Amino acid sequence: MSGPALRLALEIDGDGAHPAAWRRAAHSPDQLLSPRRLARVAAAAENAGFTLLTLDDGALPPGAGPDVVGRIGAVERAAFIAASTSVVGIAPVVPPTYAEPFHVSSQLASLDHISAGRAGWVVSEETRPEAASVWGRPLVDGDAARARESRDGVEVVRDLWDSWEDDAVIRSVATSRYLDRDRLHYVDFTGDTYTVKGPAIVPRPPQGQLVVFGSPDRVPGDQLDVALVEGRDLAAVTASASAAGTPRTFAEVEIALDTADATAEERVADLEEHGSWSDRGRLRHIGSAAGLAALLGELRGVVDGVRLHPLVLDEDLPELSRLVLPHLFERRHAVRPLPGASLRTHLGLDRPANRYAAAAAQEDAR
């Protein structure tokens, strides 16, 4: 298969995709939540040439029993990373199931300002019933109810990003007006379970709208910029990608690579003694760097990008940056992000016009 070059994303939550990844990490467990560790991973991934970093999250501990139970909020980590990197895109996972959409909108818009237009949002769900107690809200029960909260959440967050037109700050010294109030808009959102007045308190994000990622099974395709598609093999990924109906698609790929110290198989087997790497129905590559490069080459033309979930960050990221990404860049099977460009630009997405400004322009034209 051939096609346009892929965009590469990396999930960097915790120590890796395996619940017991912390046992093979290059640092002691109590360093996992340190800022130095976070900055180091982000720098390594940016230098390797990833277009996007994602950070998983949820209100509940990431693991249970013997594994990692600590996690700093994804938005806070993303903001920290944004200030310590310069090119790579950053997308925290934020589930709108119980959260306040007004806060979510402000936090993500702020992240876009902080990163000068490099921010995205991975929409997820809080599926465990205990999450309701964390939020002090009634249980959002069942797939349909969670989908409703996601749909309403994404809609109002997007409404709020448009509630300031790009040029709402006018600084008109002659009239003493800082704002043009006609360029600020009440969103007057009415969802199934709540209403939001608006406008936002954060001016429109640099990208206009952040890049919204999510599963097309969970969030309506017309609310997503990028569908995160799953499937255990190429055929399944191809089918999901062509059904997604979103401007862009990224395939979810779990990986474990051979290293100088151990084969990928051995590394997985070692961690499987402590717990299992549960099958989420995603592509999985356990083997050589060359094999992964070949697989990614095959995904060109099927999807626009891939999101890699490494078994253990400290072991797989060096292999990715030494062997896999350079190979892909060299053959133009993937591209590095350019300094100074927005995440939208990196993904070939237009900057959306503000809906109110667009409506006003149309009105003028009549």
Added chain:
Amino acid sequence: MTRTDPLDVPRPDARLHFGVFFQGVNHWTVWSDPASGSQIDPANFRRVAQTAERGLFDAFFLGEGLRLREVDGQIHDLDVAGRPDAITQLAALAAVTDRIGLVSTSNTTFNEAPDLARRLSGLDLLSEGRAGWNVVTTDNAWTGANFRRGGYLDHADRYRRAEEFLTVARAIWDSWEDAAVSDSADAPSWAAPGAVRQVRHQGPQFDVDLAPTLPRSAQGHPVIFQAGDSGEGRDFAARNADVIFSAHGNDFDDALAFADDLRRRLRAVGRPEDDLRILPGTEIIIGATEEEALEKKRWIRLQQVTPATALGIAGLLWGIDLSGRDADGPLPKEDPVAAENDGSFGARRIADPRQVVAEWREKADANRWSLRETVIALGPQRGHVGTPEGLADKFAHFVRHGAVDGFNVTPYLIPDGLDDIVDHLVPALQERGVYRTDYTGTTLREHLDLREPLTHRTTTDRRRAG
């Protein structure tokens, strides 16, 4: 002013603490100046925070307002507006600063305790013990229109919710034992068994049963600030806060009375008198000479109180729409209309407009002031004006007499408004021995010279007693 003899004062060794308050929505930021930069550009937040850090400030503060201000049902368009989410912005600053405290104003009404506690903990860990939380309560249904719950809490309940909120937050912050996380990958589990306690709380405002996700930071947990001036607010501070962010920092006698009042309240709840730092918000205007400083103040006031702003402020006092009138002319002839609620938010409530207007008329007549000049002269008198040396003497006097512990400086210009203070006032204070010459600790709690968190003290005390 003469130099204070340091030995002849109640607190000869007192040190002044500075914070910087990056103002969000207000008419004190002079946005019309050509040197005035963006209120949202991250470079400006970084510049102010790094300047403050160069000046050995304790903290960088962000305020909060969760709905754009309105006057008579219309979005207020005269003042700077539009700001980032505080914790998100501060988490970014954690990456580009080393020592300065990072304080988020976050309200207890339109947040949920477990969520906010976690976000603040995250900031505390990312900054390695530099986070602070300025606890504010929001009491208007109008802000609630942006939230799932809507406007639901009446005035009387807001401090009750704040108190329960803090109880839950502290339980979450204290739920991990120190050194809960193993230091070896070969340990049986990532966190030591039993080192993370489930938090269960049932009360009128919160019903939670959760497994917290974060360890303690280098300073235990975020430093608690409080901003609110009512008796209820001060009592809340006396029971809970490490620092109070007050509005009593202009006049020495007023500041001292406020500080004495707080010390009384601290004694009443069994806390040491020196347990709470008092940092009033203040503007500082510096000139090479007194005359230059006064001239600068006059110019700044005219930029802050534009004709339109003067008419807006007077309009609120009169209860009449004065837009379109001549601000540089005489005061309105009409009598004020006493309005119960004028539909304006973010404005000061005026107890007796008739009396205030009578006073304004009298002073304006006597001094031949225009309406705008009257608004400037008789509006809230804020801040301190003078030479670096004069201000240093004055501030030494304030702090050595226990009227304040420092100031939360509100620069009138972004991003350069702090430069004068750091370059000229700070050295003058250092010369007088009332300001640190280096950071001696790494955490905000250490900068403020605070004891350990209140909850930790009670456990220690209990352990000692038991």
